[in-house]
Each structure stands twice: as C-alpha cells, then as structure tokens.
Amino acid sequence: MTTLSDPPKQQFRLSMLLYDTRYRSATIQVLAMFGFMLLAAWLISNAAQNLAALGKPISFSFFTESASYDINQRLLEYDSRDTHLRAALIGLLNTLVVAVLGCITATIIGVFVGILRLSSNWLVARIMTVYVEIFRNVPVLLWIVFAMAILIESLPSPRDFRGEDPAATMDMFGTVAITNRGVYIPEPLFTNSLGNLHIFGDSSLRFDISLDLVAVLAVLAASIFAMRKVAARAARIQEETGVRPKTWYIQLGILFVPLLTLLVALGFYLGYPELKGFNFTGGTHLRNSLIALWLALSLYTAAFIAEIVRGGILAISHGQTEAAAALGLRSGRIMRLVVLPQAMRVIIPPMISNYLNLTKNSSLAIAVGYMDITGTLGGITMNQTGRELECVLLLMLVYLAISLCISSVMNWYNKRMKLVER
Amino acid sequence: MKKSVLFGALTVASLAAGAAAAGTLDDVKARGKLNCGVVTGLAGFGAPDANGEWKGFDVAICRAVAAAVLGDASAVEFVPTTGKTRFTALASGEIDLLARNTTWTFSRDVDLKFDFIGVNYYDGQGFLVPKELGVSSAKELDGATVCIQTGTTTELNLADFFRVNNISYEPVPIETNAEGQQQYLAGACDAYTTDASGLAATRAAFEDPSAHVILPEIISKEPLGPLVRHGDNNWGDVVRWTLNALITAEELGVTSTNVSEIASNTENPEIRRLLGTEGTLGEMLGLDNEWAKRAILAGGNYGEVFAQNIGETTPIGLARGLNAQWTDGGLLYAPPFR
Numbered sequence: 206m207t208t209l210s211d212p213p214k215q216q217f218r219l220s221m222l223l224y225d226t227r228y229r230s231a232t233i234q235v236l237a238m239f240g241f242m243l244l245a246a247w248l249i250s251n252a253a254q255n256l257a258a259l260g261k262p263i264s265f266s267f268f269t270e271s272a273s274y275d276i277n278q279r280l281l282e283y284d285s286r287d288t289h290l291r292a293a294l295i296g297l298l299n300t301l302v303v304a305v306l307g308c309i310t311a312t313i314i315g316v317f318v319g320i321l322r323l324s325s326n327w328l329v330a331r332i333m334t335v336y337v338e339i340f341r342n343v344p345v346l347l348w349i350v351f352a353m354a355i356l357i358e359s360l361p362s363p364r365d366f367r368g369e370d371p372a373a374t375m376d377m378f379g380t381v382a383i384t385n386r387g388v389y390i391p392e393p394l395f396t397n398s399l400g401n402l403h404i405f406g407d408s409s410l411r412f413d414i415s416l417d418l419v420a421v422l423a424v425l426a427a428s429i430f431a432m433r434k435v436a437a438r439a440a441r442i443q444e445e446t447g448v449r450p451k452t453w454y455i456q457l458g459i460l461f462v463p464l465l466t467l468l469v470a471l472g473f474y475l476g477y478p479e480l481k482g483f484n485f486t487g488g489t490h491l492r493n494s495l496i497a498l499w500l501a502l503s504l505y506t507a508a509f510i511a512e513i514v515r516g517g518i519l520a521i522s523h524g525q526t527e528a529a530a531a532l533g534l535r536s537g538r539i540m541r542l543v544v545l546p547q548a549m550r551v552i553i554p555p556m557i558s559n560y561l562n563l564t565k566n567s568s569l570a571i572a573v574g575y576m577d578i579t580g581t582l583g584g585i586t587m588n589q590t591g592r593e594l595e596c597v598l599l600l601m602l603v604y605l606a607i608s609l610c611i612s613s614v615m616n617w618y619n620k621r622m623k624l625v626e627r
Numbered sequence: 628m629k630k631s632v633l634f635g636a637l638t639v640a641s642l643a644a645g646a647a648a649a650g651t652l653d654d655v656k657a658r659g660k661l662n663c664g665v666v667t668g669l670a671g672f673g674a675p676d677a678n679g680e681w682k683g684f685d686v687a688i689c690r691a692v693a694a695a696v697l698g699d700a701s702a703v704e705f706v707p708t709t710g711k712t713r714f715t716a717l718a719s720g721e722i723d724l725l726a727r728n729t730t731w732t733f734s735r736d737v738d739l740k741f742d743f744i745g746v747n748y749y750d751g752q753g754f755l756v757p758k759e760l761g762v763s764s765a766k767e768l769d770g771a772t773v774c775i776q777t778g779t780t781t782e783l784n785l786a787d788f789f790r791v792n793n794i795s796y797e798p799v800p801i802e803t804n805a806e807g808q809q810q811y812l813a814g815a816c817d818a819y820t821t822d823a824s825g826l827a828a829t830r831a832a833f834e835d836p837s838a839h840v841i842l843p844e845i846i847s848k849e850p851l852g853p854l855v856r857h858g859d860n861n862w863g864d865v866v867r868w869t870l871n872a873l874i875t876a877e878e879l880g881v882t883s884t885n886v887s888e889i890a891s892n893t894e895n896p897e898i899r900r901l902l903g904t905e906g907t908l909g910e911m912l913g914l915d916n917e918w919a920k921r922a923i924l925a926g927g928n929y930g931e932v933f934a935q936n937i938g939e940t941t942p943i944g945l946a947r948g949l950n951a952q953w954t955d956g957g958l959l960y961a962p963p964f965r
Contacts, residue, residue: 259718260740260857273783275798285786354809362814364760385815386772386797482770483760483817484797493815494799574777574800585800588711588778591739593718 256594267590268293269409274585276576278492281412289586290409296581297603303498303577304564304607310503311563312556315510320540322515333511340508346569348505353497353573360385366480375478382478382485387492389478389485396472417471424463431459494575498567506563513555517548549622557615561608568604578603651723651855651862652913655696660704663689664722667707667803671828671936671943672728681705684936685726688747688853688870691922692724695869695914700925709803711778714739717856724866726853728822730780740857744867747852747929749949749958751845752781753823755830758838760817765844769794774807774816776800781821784847804829818842822849824937824945831942865912872919874961875901876928878952883927886920901964908964919964929959 222232256262272292275285280298283291322333340348361373363384375382382389399416435452443449478488521544529543530536570577571584579600587596655661665673665686673683681689686705694700706722717725718740728750729735731743754773756762765788775782777800789796799816801807808829811819819826823845830836853870855863876882879898881889890902899905903916910916926932933950937943951957 273786275782275786275789275796277798277800285783285790357810357813357815364814385813386799483768484770484772486770571777571800571802574802574806576800580777580800584711585777585782588714589734589783591714591718591735593715 252594261591263595264592265595267586267592267595270590272586273589276581278495278576288409289582289590292586293578293582293599294410296576296578299575299581300564300567300570300577300579300607303495303502303567303570303575306499307502307506307563307567308560310499311506311510311559314503314507316514318507318511319514320518322511323518337508337511340505341512345501345505345566346572348501349498349569349572352501353493356493356497357385362386363480363484366485380475380477382480382488384485385493386484387490388496389488389490391475391477392487392489394474394476396474398471420467420471421464424467428460428463432456435459492575494570494573497573498570498575502563502566505566506559509559509562510556513552513559514548517550517552518544520551521547546622550624553615553619553622557612557619560611560615564607564611565604651859652696652865655723655862659697660702661689661693661697661724662704662706662722663692664706664708664713664716664725664727665689666727667709667805669728669804669825669828670832671941671945672824673705673726682936684748684932685728685853687926687932687936688726688866689724690925691873692866692869694925695872695918695922696865698921700921709778710776711802714741717741717854720856723862724853724855728825728851729854730822730849731852731854732780735854736857741854742857742860742863743852743854744863745852745870746850746958747870748824748850750822750824750849750851752784752820752847752849753826753845754842755811755819755826755839756817756842758840762818762842765842765846766792766794768796768818770796771817772797772799772815774799774801774810774819776804776807776821777802779821780847780849785820788846808832822851824851824943827945828937828943831944861913865914868912869919869922871961872901872922872964873929873932874952874959875964876919876923877930878954878959878961881923881928882931883924886923890920897964 222228253263268290269288271286272289273285274292276283276292276295278299279295280302281291281295283295318333318336321329322337324330324333360383363382363386365372366374366382366384373384380391395417399420401413401415402419403411403413405411435455439450439452476487478485478490481487525543525547526539529539534542567577568579568583571580574580582596582603583600587593590596663686665681665683668674669683671683673681673685676682681703689703689705690700693703706716708716708722708725708727713725713727713729714735716722725741726747728748729743730750731746735741736743754765754768756768762768768789773785773796775785775798782798782800785796785798799810801810804821804825807819807821810816812833819829821829823841826841830839830841833839853866855866875897876886879895879901881898881901886902889898890904893899893902893904896905900908902920903909903918907916909918912918927935930952933947934940937945939946947955947957949958951959953960
C-alpha cells in the first residue's frame with residue numbers, strides 16, 4: 206500500500222502532449238485556436254491589402270458627406286442636403302417603426318389564432334389551421350410583394366377621388382382616404398402648441414421632441430399613478446371592512462378630466478386629409494410600403510407565434526383547467542387567469558427568436574421600396590459612395606445591436622415571469 | 628457570433644478583391660466567355676427575346692467585344708444587374724464589363740474606381756406622365772408622387788431638380804424598371820422618371836403608349852456608357868476601341884453587310900487599318916488584326932445597332948438626335964484609327 210501512496214515522480218516529456226490523455230485535449234484545443242487565429246489574421250490582412258490595392262482603404266468619412274437623395278417616410282426632419290449619417294438614422298428609425306408595429310400586431314394575431322386553433326368549434330379550428338399552414342409555408346418575401354401588389358392594384362388612386370361623380374370616396378364620414386398610395390388618416394394638431402424641444406443643435410443626430418406629446422404623456426402617467434393609489438386604497442378598505450367601495454367613477458374622472466382639460470387648453474383638433482393637387486395633403490400618411498411590409502411581416506410571424514402559443518397551452522396539464530372549472534370559473538377566465546399565465550413560461554423563450562426574426566426580416570423592405578436602414582445605409586448610400594464593406598459591416602452591427610436589445614428586454618421579462626421556486 | 632460575421636464579410640471582400648487583380652483580357656480568353664453585366668430587362672437596350680436570346684443596344688456592345696476578343700459573338704454570359712447591384716458585380720470581378728445604361732459621373736469614375744470607356748448613348752433625364760393628368764411641364768409637378776429607380780443618378784438629379792425649383796414631391800423608390808412600370812400604370816405614382824431613352828423604351832411596352840407623354844424638360848446630362856474596373860488599362864483599351872471601331876465604321880460607311888467586301892478591295896488607308904488589312908493595330912491591343920471586322924460583323928456598326936434596337940423604325944422610336952455622327956451634327960466623334 207505504501208507504494209501506491211507515493212507514486213514514482215514522472216518526468217514531463219513533450220510527447221506526453223500528444224500521447225497522454227491528460228494533456229491531449231488541451232493540445233488539440235490550443236492548436237485549433239492557433240489555426241483559427243491564423244486563418245482570421247490571413248483573411249483580415251488579405252482584405253485590407255486588397256482594398257488598399259483597389260485604392261479603397263476602409264474609411265467612414267463618407268458619413269459626413271451630403272446624402273443628396275430624398276427619403277419619403279421620415280420620422281425626423283430630413284432633406285437631401287443632410288449627411289449620409291442622418292439618412293442612415295432615418296432608415297434606422299423606419300426599421301424600428303416597422304419592427305415594433307410588426308411585433309405588437311404579430312403577438313396579438315398570434316395569441317388569438319393559437320387559442321382559436323384549440324377551439325372546440327370545428328370550423329374555427331380548421332380555418333386557423335389553414336391560416337397557419339398557408340402563411341408559414343410561403344416565403345415572407347412573397348407575402349410582402351403580394352401584399353404590395355394587392356394594395357397597388359385593388360385600391361383607387363387619388364385621381365379617382367376627383368370630379369363631380371368620383372369613382373371613390375373617403376371613408377369614415379370623409380375623414381380617412383384609402384388610396385393605392387397609402388392610407389391618409391386624421392392627425393392630431395394643437396392651436397396653442399407648446400412647440401418643440403431641439404436636441405443636438407445642428408448635428409446629424411439632431412431631433413425634436415414635441416412638448417405637446419410630453420405634456421400629454423406626463424398627465425396620463427400622473428393619472429394612472431393616481432388611479433393605482435385609489436385602487437390600493439379600495440383594496441385596503443376591502444381588507445379591513447370586507448366591503449369594496451365603488452371607485453369606478455373616481456377612476457374614470459381621474460383618467461379623463463385632467464387629459465381633456467389639457468387637450469382643451471392646448472387647442473386640440475384633428476387635421477383631416479384633403480385632395481390637393483396630385484395627392485391628399487394633411488393628415489398622417491401611412492404609405493403603402495409600410496402597410497404592406499407591416500401586414501406581411503405580422504401575418505407571417507403570427508403564424509409561428511400561434512404555434513408557439515398552442516404548444517404552450519397544450520403544455521399545461523389539463524388538470525389545471527378542470528380544477529379551475531371546478532372552482533366555478535368560466536372558460537374565458539380559465540384561459541386568461543389560469544392557463545395563459547402558466548403557458549407564458551413555455552411561450553416566452555421561443556417568442557424572443559420570433560421577434561428577432563421579424564426584425565431581421567424587415568430588411569426585405571426594399572422589395573416594396575420601404576426605406577429602412579437596409580434601403581438607406583445598405584442601399585442608396587452604399588451605391589452612391591461605393592463603400593460596400595464599411596456599409597455592410599455597419600449594417601450588421603446595427604442589426605446585431607437591435608437584436609441584442611430585443612433579447613435583453615425579453616430575457617428580463619422572461620425572468621420576471623419565471624416560476625418563483627421557494 | 629459578431630466575430631464570425633465580421634470574418635465572413637472579410638472573406639467575401641478578399642475573394643472578390645483577389646479576382647479583380649488578374650489581367651481581365653487573359654481571364655476572358657482563358658475562360659472562353661465574356662461575363663457581361665446588363666440591365667434586368669429594358670426593351671431595346673437589353674432584354675431576352677422570345678427565344679431567351681439577349682437583344683438590345685447595350686447587349687450589342689457585349690457581343691461586339693466578345694466577337695473581337697473571342698471571335699464568337701455568342702460567347703457571352705449575360706449577368707442581369709439592378710441599379711443597386713451593378714457596381715458591386717463589376718468591382719467584385721463577377722462581370723468583366725458593365726454595359727447597362729450607366730451614367731458617367733465623376734464620383735463613379737474616380738471614387739468608385741471604375742473606368743468609363745466612352746459614351747454609347749447621350750441621354751438626359753425626363754419625366755413620363757399620363758396624358759389625362761394635363762401636365763405640360765415638369766415644373767408643374769409640385770406635390771406629385773414620382774417613381775424612381777433606387778441607386779441611380781436619376782435619384783440624385785430628381786432631388787436636385789425639385790430642390791432648385793423649390794417644389795415638393797414624394798419619391799417612391801423602386802428596384803427595377805418592371806416594378807416602376809407596374810406602380811406607374813396602377814396610378815400609385817403620378818410620374819415616372821429615368822433617362823429619356825429608358826422612358827421611351829418603357830412607354831413602348833405599354834398597352835396604349837399614346838396615352839402617356841414624356842415631358843419636354845430634360846433635367847440632366849446622362850452620358851451612358853460601358854465601364855470596366857479601374858487599373859486594368861489593357862482591358863479598358865480593348866473595350867474602348869471596340870466601341871470606337873463601331874462608331875468609326877459608321878462614319879466610314881462600313882456595315883455588317885459590306886465589311887468583307889470592303890476589307891478586300893478598299894484603298895482607304897483608315898478603313899484598311901481599321902479592318903486589319905494594313906498595320907498591326909489589333910496586335911497592339913493583344914488581339915489579332917481582324918478584331919474590328921468581327922466586332923462589326925457581330926451586330927453591325929453603331930448606326931445599324933441603333934437602328935435595329937432603338938431607332939425610329941422600332942417600337943421604341945428614338946431619333947438619333949445627339950447620338951448622330953459629328954458629321955451629321957451629333958456628338959459621336961471617335962478618335963482616329965492610326
């Protein structure tokens with residue numbers, strides 16, 4: 206036994222790196238890493254050398270040059286004299302707009318379809334199955350182009366609204382114009398506007414904040430805070446006395462009175478679209494390209510979300526539903542209060558990847574001429590400046606950053622919804 | 628993940644740049660085929676016909692170069708490119724020559740590192756509008772929705788034109804001419820703008836061309852020409868002088884029908900040099916002496932190419948105008964073959 210407790214001291218030899226199983230895996234890993242780094246270094250130096258030989262070393266100076274092109278949908282003020290950087294920013298905002306709108310709509314449609322697919326009504330369940338199968342089995346690019354083609358070909362053009370006996374008329378009591386150039390809806394305007402807050406002066410990243418909007422949001426936030434206070438007080442009284450005081454009229458008052466007062470003070474009114482010259486002017490113009498992209502992306506992604514929701518619901522043991530039914534809950538409330546909250550834990554992780562997919566798929570926007578960041582930075586700017594590598598790398602970074610933001614928000618939400626184990 | 632993306636992009640760039648470094652003329656000869664970038668489909672300038680054969684004014688340049696270099700006008704691989712993809716395709720070496728109604732501008736020549744080898748069509752940007760709109764001048768287009776191909780010089784001219792005239796417009800960016808046509812015909816845009824020649828070609832494909840007018844304003848200079856990568860001067864010379872040969876042939880009255888006859892019995896020294904019966908111009912280019920003869924035989928001289936594809940007898944119906952020979956008051960003026 207003593208020989209075992211004191212093994213002979215082994216000299217380390219180089220060959221042990223290969224033949225000794227204790228070291229072999231480390232050797233292989235180190236070699237693989239070296240190989241990978243060599244390959245990477247070769248690629249980078251090759252690219253740098255070739256670009257230098259072409260006379261196009263990597264440079265981002267084009268960002269400060271004037272973009273010289275116009276963008277139709279712009280959330281911030283922009284004209285063709287602004288820089289490429291600002292054009293990219295406008296494009297980024299357009300990407301975010303369609304991504305946010307798409308994610309919200311896709312979630313709503315997806316949850317409804319997912320639940321309805323489990324409906325006991327045969328017809329409803331089958332229709333939803335057909336919807337899911339049609340949408341998720343056809344490439345999203347085709348849906349986008351198809352949606353655009355339908356909008357362009359089937360809706361009347363602004364010309365049709367003209368004349369004594371027009372071929373088309375405005376909808377919703379003459380307030381909304383649906384044309385094949387987009388939908389014009391009334392816009393909120395203020396006669397005693399508080400004006401805008403300019404930020405970043407004259408730089409490419411400058412933007413305005415509407416003080417009217419800030420005021421409205423502040424009043425709303427304050428109202429909601431007060432409403433929660435009232436609700437908390439009502440709950441306290443209920444705990445003490447067993448009787449919940451009637452608060453709904455107080456709540457309604459708190460919500461609407463300050464808001465309406467503010468709107469009246471600001472001189473709120475709606476600006477309606479009207480036909481002037483070639484187009485409708487006034488109102489908010491939701492362009493065809495936005496609508497087609499938004500619609501196609503949401504319907505497509507909703508088909509996947511519906512399956513995730515269905516899977517999540519099916520993952521909850523049927524005993525839960527039966528137990529809730531035994532307590533006397535109706536089926537709608539069982540779904541809302543018992544099944545869905547538990548299903549959320551299964552649903553959220555795959556939902557994240559669908560949000561990411563939708564955001565990345567929005568880069569197909571150019572198919573319908575929607576000027577997202579791929580259309581501005583990765584399209585016109587790249588084309589006019591010839592800086593392919595720089596633009597594509599930046600574009601990748603931008604999408605990476607957006608995706609990581611979505612992931613982190615959703616992961617935070619996922620953690621909040623996770624089953625708290627004690 | 629970030630890293631792998633970066634390396635992936637670098638790989639593409641380095642492969643692309645690697646391909647661009649070798650001598651294009653040798654590459655083309657070794658390959659036995661000319662890779663020629665053309666438009667995705669614009670009647671008269673470059674479009675496949677009913678048999679799938681590429682035909683058109685720009686396509687003829689590709690065929691002439693292929694005939695001069697390879698001796699076979701059909702040894703061309705046509706690569707359809709959009710306004711957006713064309714420069715990347717050329718810079719990356721995917722194509723040897725871009726003959727796709729591309730405007731010669733300073734920044735494209737100098738900054739994008741291309742060489743325009745000449746002008747094969749002097750054009751200008753115009754507007755196409757439906758007659759029923761009652762518009763007679765582009766300056767009346769205040770507030771109009773204008774369809775525009777993205778990634779083109781016309782996009783920049785349009786922005787400048789409306790800015791200078793202090794009128795507003797709504798641009799509808801589109802990717803290809805076909806999309807523009809669809810949107811325009813459906814009334815999703817009031818006007819369609821591109822080079823006047825392109826407008827004429829587009830209008831010719833309409834069901835009722837007479838219901839549309841091209842407005843009189845030409846808002847820009849658009850010298851359209853074939854281009855090659857910067858730095859390969861030898862290849863640039865081959866393409867430049869092939870185009871010049873077609874133009875000179877028209878000036879000297881050499882056509883595809885009489886070229887063989889003239890080559891053998893003309894006494895005009897310039898024609899003899901052009902067709903290789905005298906001198907060694909072809910060898911100087913790295914080709915044989917009959918290169919220009921083959922280029923002319925491929926589709927005819929400049930005038931024949933023009934007349935066959937876009938001339939007044941075709942549905943496109945373009946007059947020679949600025950594109951007439953300098954002897955007829957036009958701008959075509961090829962340097963002498965000497």
